[in-house]
Amino acid sequence: MKVGVVTFPGSLDDVDARRAAAVAGAEAVALWHGDADLHGVDAVVLPGGFSYGDYLRAGAISRFAPVMETIIKKAGEGLPVLGICNGFQVLCESHLLPGALIKNHHRKFICKDQGLRIENNRTAWTSDYDANHEITIVLKNQDGSFVADEATLDRLEGEGRVVARYLGNPNGSYRDIAGITNERGNVVGLMPHPEHAVETLTGPTTDGLGFFTSVLKAVVAS
Amino acid sequence: MARVVVDVMLKPEILDPQGKAVHGAFGRLGFDGVADVRQGKRFEITLDGEATEERVAEIRKAADTLLANSVIEDFTLHVETADVEAGQ
Numbered sequence: 035m036k037v038g039v040v041t042f043p044g045s046l047d048d049v050d051a052r053r054a055a056a057v058a059g060a061e062a063v064a065l066w067h068g069d070a071d072l073h074g075v076d077a078v079v080l081p082g083g084f085s086y087g088d089y090l091r092a093g094a095i096s097r098f099a100p101v102m103e104t105i106i107k108k109a110g111e112g113l114p115v116l117g118i119c120n121g122f123q124v125l126c127e128s129h130l131l132p133g134a135l136i137k138n139h140h141r142k143f144i145c146k147d148q149g150l151r152i153e154n155n156r157t158a159w160t161s162d163y164d165a166n167h168e169i170t171i172v173l174k175n176q177d178g179s180f181v182a183d184e185a186t187l188d189r190l191e192g193e194g195r196v197v198a199r200y201l202g203n204p205n206g207s208y209r210d211i212a213g214i215t216n217e218r219g220n221v222v223g224l225m226p227h228p229e230h231a232v233e234t235l236t237g238p239t240t241d242g243l244g245f246f247t248s249v250l251k252a253v254v255a256s
Numbered sequence: 257m258a259r260v261v262v263d264v265m266l267k268p269e270i271l272d273p274q275g276k277a278v279h280g281a282f283g284r285l286g287f288d289g290v291a292d293v294r295q296g297k298r299f300e301i302t303l304d305g306e307a308t309e310e311r312v313a314e315i316r317k318a319a320d321t322l323l324a325n326s327v328i329e330d331f332t333l334h335v336e337t338a339d340v341e342a343g344q
Contacts, residue, residue: 091325098322127325134328136266137273181270181328206271 035250038065038075040105040121042096046083047118047229054229055079058246067099076253077114077158078105080121082174082227092135092177093123102128112256114158114249115221119175122213122223131214131223132190133182138175139206147238148173148226149201150212154194157219158252162244169241171231173204178225180207180214190214197222220252258307259336260315264324265296299323307335 037055039062041048052062063075067085072078086095096102102124109115109130117125125131138144149170152163163169182190187209190196198213205225213224228242266272272294279293299319303311316333324331 090322094322094325126327132327134325136270136328139271139273141273141277179271179273183269206273 035059035253036061036063036073036075037077037079037246037249038063038072039079039081040065040067040101041081042067042083042085042099044084044087045081045120047081047227048083050227051079051081051118051229054232054242054246057232058243058250060246060250065101067096067101070100070104072101072104072108077116077249078108079229080105080115080117080124081229082119082121085120085124088120088177091123091127092120093125093127096120096124097127106130109216109221112218112220114252116159116245116249117221117223118227118229119178119225122225123177125221125223130221131216132186133180133214135177135225136179136181137177138179138204143174143176144178144204145172145174146204147171148204148212150198150226151201152198154197154215154219156194157197157215157222157248159222159245159248160197161251162248168201169231169244170239171226171228171242172238173226175205175225178205178207180211180225182208187211193217198224198226257305258303260301260303260307260312260333261336262299262301262315262319262323262331262333263296264299264319264329264331265294266329270328297323307337 037060039051055062123135152167155163200210203210215222228245231237231242275293275295
């Protein structure tokens with residue numbers, strides 16, 4: 035079971051994401067933005083950071099990287115993909131997920147432990163959580179405010195595609211949305227960082243580990 | 257040489273924290289009577305040759321694909337020629 039983690043120029047959390055995959059029991063594989071080959075991985079993580087310096091818009095230039103062409107195609111065929119923070123921004127820019135992430139409404143960078151409620155535990159990345167499970171993981175971002183038009187927000191809620199909601203809205207995200215999924219449930223975007231909460235030595239909890247153990251089961255089951 | 261200008265603005269319904277910050281500074285500096293400020297981006301794209309219909313159509317496609325995110329932004333595009341600039 036191989037979990038690939040893409041490194042873009044400006045990625046920051048790729049090493050932590052690989053470590054989290056390994057802690058969960060997967061073989062972590064480093065993928066490079068300029069290489070369209072996914073090297074046989076069973077799932078992909080797009081990590082946090084400031085890919086391409088966030089120039090133009092966060093994730094706007096990364097989405098055209100060679101590796102993304104393959105990921106967009108494979109995601110359509112069911113490959114599990116998790117975009118964390120900057121990775122979530124890349125997924126929205128790629129149109130694999132609806133909506134967009136804009137600057138926090140208070141205009142400050144946030145770095146804190148954040149409570150979340152997991153509302154959809156039927157995705158490839160959240161099956162190890164109970165429905166409405168409350169977790170605490172790290173939130174750190176500048177452009178973390180999730181926005182979409184009313185019709186899109188209604189559709190996401192109506193179809194149960196809100197994966198996680200903030201307990202106390204930290205950044206102005208519409209309807210407290212912290213994470214969403216696509217219709218099939220294989221692509222998940224999440225603003226907070228589960229990969230920073232997998233070991234008690236360095237994280238506030240180990241609540242984030244469930245994302246990585248969930249995908250192992252999803253891959254074995256498929 | 258022709259220049260194509262693309263102006264990108266956040267859609268009206270999307271909150272603009274940067275515009276709000278600028279608006280706040282207006283007030284602090286004593287520039288009164290300002291109801292709202294919205295901040296956008298302007299791209300000046302210089303072409304190798306003339307701005308033919310095909311070239312402009314291509315730039316419009318680039319604007320739609322890359323320069324603006326249609327989920328949250330609108331863009332307008334216009335052509336400036338060297339003659340027009342000199343005349344102004």
